[in-house]
Amino acid sequence: xxxxxxxxxxxxxxxxxxxxxxxxxxxxxxxxxxxxxxxxxxxxxxxxxxxxxxxxxxxxxxxxxxxxxxxxxxxxxxxxxxxxxxxxxxxxxxxxxxxxxxxxxxxxxxxxxxxxxxxxxxxxxxxxxxxxxxxxxxxxxxxxxxxxxxxxxxxxxxxxxxxxxxxxxxxxxxxxxxxxxxxxxxxxxxxxxxxxxxxxxxxxxxxxxxxxxxxxxxxxxxxxxxxxx
Amino acid sequence: xxxxxxxxxxxxxxxxxxxxxxxxxxxxxxxxxxxxxxxxxxxxxxxxxxxxxxxxxxxxxxxxxxxxxxxxxxxxxxxxxxxxxxxxxxxxxxxxxxxxxxxxxxxxxxxxxxxxxxxxxxxxxxxxxxxxxxxxxxxxxxxxxxxxxxxxxxxxxxxxxxxxxxxxxxxxxxxxxxxxxxxxxxxxxxxxxxxxxxxxxxxxxxxxxxxxxxxxxxxxxxxxxxxxx
DNA sequence: AGGTATCTGTGTCCGTCGGAAACAGTTTAT
DNA sequence: ATAAACTGTTTCCGACGGACACAGATACCT
Numbered sequence: 001x002x003x004x005x006x007x008x009x010x011x012x013x014x015x016x017x018x019x020x021x022x023x024x025x026x027x028x029x030x031x032x033x034x035x036x037x038x039x040x041x042x043x044x045x046x047x048x049x050x051x052x053x054x055x056x057x058x059x060x061x062x063x064x065x066x067x068x069x070x071x072x073x074x075x076x077x078x079x080x081x082x083x084x085x086x087x088x089x090x091x092x093x094x095x096x097x098x099x100x101x102x103x104x105x106x107x108x109x110x111x112x113x114x115x116x117x118x119x120x121x122x123x124x125x126x127x128x129x130x131x132x133x134x135x136x137x138x139x140x141x142x143x144x145x146x147x148x149x150x151x152x153x154x155x156x157x158x159x160x161x162x163x164x165x166x167x168x169x170x171x172x173x174x175x176x177x178x179x180x181x182x183x184x185x186x187x188x189x190x191x192x193x194x195x196x197x198x199x200x201x202x203x204x205x206x207x208x209x210x211x212x213x214x215x216x217x218x219x220x221x222x223x224x225x226x227x228x229x
Numbered sequence: 230x231x232x233x234x235x236x237x238x239x240x241x242x243x244x245x246x247x248x249x250x251x252x253x254x255x256x257x258x259x260x261x262x263x264x265x266x267x268x269x270x271x272x273x274x275x276x277x278x279x280x281x282x283x284x285x286x287x288x289x290x291x292x293x294x295x296x297x298x299x300x301x302x303x304x305x306x307x308x309x310x311x312x313x314x315x316x317x318x319x320x321x322x323x324x325x326x327x328x329x330x331x332x333x334x335x336x337x338x339x340x341x342x343x344x345x346x347x348x349x350x351x352x353x354x355x356x357x358x359x360x361x362x363x364x365x366x367x368x369x370x371x372x373x374x375x376x377x378x379x380x381x382x383x384x385x386x387x388x389x390x391x392x393x394x395x396x397x398x399x400x401x402x403x404x405x406x407x408x409x410x411x412x413x414x415x416x417x418x419x420x421x422x423x424x425x426x427x428x429x430x431x432x433x434x435x436x437x438x439x440x441x442x443x444x445x446x447x448x449x450x451x452x453x454x455x456x457x458x
Numbered sequence: 459a460g461g462t463a464t465c466t467g468t469g470t471c472c473g474t475c476g477g478a479a480a481c482a483g484t485t486t487a488t
Numbered sequence: 489a490t491a492a493a494c495t496g497t498t499t500c501c502g503a504c505g506g507a508c509a510c511a512g513a514t515a516c517c518t
Contacts, residue, residue: 248465
């Protein structure tokens with residue numbers, strides 16, 4: 001049973017011979033939708049606005065894409081783009097670069113952080129990203145499921161931090177301010193939070209901080225496995 | 230300038246004296262909406278269905294709630310519930326319990342994982358959760374911003390893992406299978422992934438695995454700070 | 459008491475969304 | 489030349505969030 005979404009993502013489209021030449025491609029539509037989402041957010045990427053941008057009617061898009069969900073799936077895989085090449089600098093450096101790279105994608109297309117939540121059809125690009133991270137862990141003594149969990153943790157962290165960026169132009173400061181505004185006048189109720197927010201340092205270090213902690217933890221596990229057991 | 234959402238979440242509602250007795254409360258509405266979302270997902274929690282469940286018209290809800298977004302905000306704060314009491318077993322055990330507790334909330338109300346993405350109005354319950362985690366880190370040499378980043382990492386991890394749960398009744402196996410299905414026949418393209426998926430062990434360990442790695446990493450940092458510099 | 463301001467719940471209406479269905483025009487295979 | 493197949497458009501629908509005007513209920517004020 002061929003899933004239309006899977007076919008679309010994995011390029012199993014039957015090429016037609018008869019009939020008028022299509023004026024669009026799925027890539028065109030995905031590109032237009034991504035442009036709209038980049039500019040005005042994912043909710044603004046309606047079929048209507050995407051069609052307008054391409055100079056066609058809304059319903060014309062349904063000749064190329066089965067529905068909105070499938071379009072979003074293609075958008076995600078396109079926005080993530082090609083995964084970085086395999087690297088040979090040791091697993092830690094590679095995973096660090098990998099996490100920075102996917103963080104870069106998340107921040108370049110802020111809507112991807114909300115679009116990639118929950119179970120959804122996975123495209124070839126996304127699967128290649130996963131593959132590349134697992135390759136980096138291949139020469140460690142980690143079990144397969146542990147490697148998968150590691151990558152999930154890293155990707156989750158990158159997405160979580162990128163989501164804070166998605167707020168305003170000056171992100172971390174903005175989220176800082178909004179919290180501070182809430183705590184103001186309630187310092188007795190949230191003393192630890194008030195104290196933490198009073199710390200001015202470490203702006204913009206959120207990604208690397210968590211990343212280095214996770215990598216330290218992995219390194220510890222790898223070291224333990226390599227020695228005793 | 231009073232923000233209606235903030236007022237609603239933080240209980241600054243002006244109590245009316247004249248006019249008919251209200252038949253509902255904001256808590257009633259939030260409860261009904263949560264029940265619908267728990268049963269059929271967040272998209273099913275429309276004003277219509279929530280109103281039906283309460284035996285009133287859709288528009289009656291707008292007497293209590295400014296709009297859908299504000300209702301979702303109240304839903305989130307209600308579903309998260311009261312944060313666990315402060316604990317005195319050392320920061321590591323406390324953070325571990327904290328992460329398990331918030332993971333429990335995420336899985337009890339699966340829609341919260343998608344609802345708590347991105348910047349949004351924060352309620353008192355959610356802020357108390359944050360406060361409690363920071364309290365656990367209060368006696369460590371971590372800076373305020375580092376403590377905040379730590380909590381963000383832990384919460385992000387719990388949410389990421391809970392999202393996989395949200396898929397089916399047998400969650401991790403399901404996501405495993407869907408990946409395996411994609412890799413099938415493409416093992417040459419995704420060799421590391423094929424190998425990792427072949428590992429049968431470690432099902433259902435994703436939360437603790439990542440959690441322990443992060444905590445190990447934090448512990449290392451704490452140790453380094455406490456000794457040398 | 460009676461009037462009146464105020465609040466509640468309802469009914470009606472609108473714009474926008476994703477999508478179904480029928481249609482006309484265009485191109486290729488027979 | 490004719491028929492099949494495909495494209496893009498038009499029209500239509502139900503569901504959604506929400507604005508607005510209304511009728512009924514309640515408590516304050518004189």
